[in-house]
Amino acid sequence: MIETLLDRVAAPPVADARDTFLATLRIRVGTRIGASAWTLVDQARIDRFAAATDDHQFVHVDPVRAAAETPFGGTVAHGYLTLSMLGGALGDVLPADPCVRAVLNLGAEKVRFVTPVRVDSRVRAVFTLDGVSALPGHRAALRLGATMEAIQPGEAEARTALTASLTLMLVFADETGRA
Numbered sequence: 001m002i003e004t005l006l007d008r009v010a011a012p013p014v015a016d017a018r019d020t021f022l023a024t025l026r027i028r029v030g031t032r033i034g035a036s037a038w039t040l041v042d043q044a045r046i047d048r049f050a051a052a053t054d055d056h057q058f059v060h061v062d063p064v065r066a067a068a069e070t071p072f073g074g075t076v077a078h079g080y081l082t083l084s085m086l087g088g089a090l091g092d093v094l095p096a097d098p099c100v101r102a103v104l105n106l107g108a109e110k111v112r113f114v115t116p117v118r119v120d121s122r123v124r125a126v127f128t129l130d131g132v133s134a135l136p137g138h139r140a141a142l143r144l145g146a147t148m149e150a151i152q153p154g155e156a157e158a159r160t161a162l163t164a165s166l167t168l169m170l171v172f173a174d175e176t177g178r179a
Contacts, residue, residue, distance in 0.1 A: 017099035018172045022140055025132045033129045033144075034093030038122045038151070039085065041077050046119060049081040063119070077117040082162050083108065086146050089125035090168075099172050106141070106167040114160045121150045123161060130165070138172040 043063065050061050058065045059076055066075045087105065094103060117123060131143035148162035 017097070018138070018140075021097055021099055021172075022132060022134060025129065025142070028129045029131060031129060033127050035127070036089035036092035036125045038124045039089075041081070041085075041117055041119065041121050041123055041150075043075060043119050046075060046077050046081065049078055049084075053078070053080070055080075072116060072118055075119045077119070077121075079113040079162070082113070082117050082123065082148055083111060083164065085123065086125050086148065086164065086166065089148075090127070090144075093125075093127050100170050101173050102171040104169045104171065106169050109165045109167075111162070111164040113162055115150060117148075117150045117161050118152050120153045121161075123148055123150045124158075125149075135169070138174050140170045140172070142168045142170060144168065 046060055050056050055078055059070055059072075060066075060078055061075065063075050067073055070076075086108075090103070126147045126149060128145040129142065130145050131141075133141045135141055144166045146162075146164045146166050147160055149158040150161040151158045
């Protein structure tokens with residue numbers, strides 16, 4: 001089951017929705033806001049990422065060679081594939097709200113690749129809300145802590161694969177309903 005911020009907090013009223021929405025978020029600063037669904041990282045996903053980024057290092061795309069020449073027993077996902085999956089995972093946990101027109105990625109800091117993600121692992125992202133600040137022009141910044149957890153093949157327990165600090169910009173509708 002996907003856990004979201006809205007599972008615990010009622011949606012803000014339509015009147016002064018932006019201020020209410022931001023106040024609701026500020027209450028949650030310092031807490032876990034949710035975890036995404038588990039997603040399989042199979043060889044097909046790794047190969048598509050390799051093709052999209054022109055990163056065809058054997059440790060990612062050659063299962064036979066990776067099994068023979070690395071300690072992983074096969075291929076591993078690109079670190080940047082794991083990092084990029086945070087974007088999709090955010091959709092599982094950020095609350096949908098009619099006053100929010102767009103969510104934009106402003107950056108990632110303190111990215112650490114803690115454990116390689118072996119082929120056929122399942123991963124999920126867990127997010128904490130580290131800060132909320134209003135910006136001019138119907139916008140706000142969110143600072144999130146992100147941890148990508150992985151359950152490797154043959155293992156029962158999840159372990160940390162990646163950690164990062166993310167900054168997102170929320171774009172709100174103005175009084176006319178436009179962004």
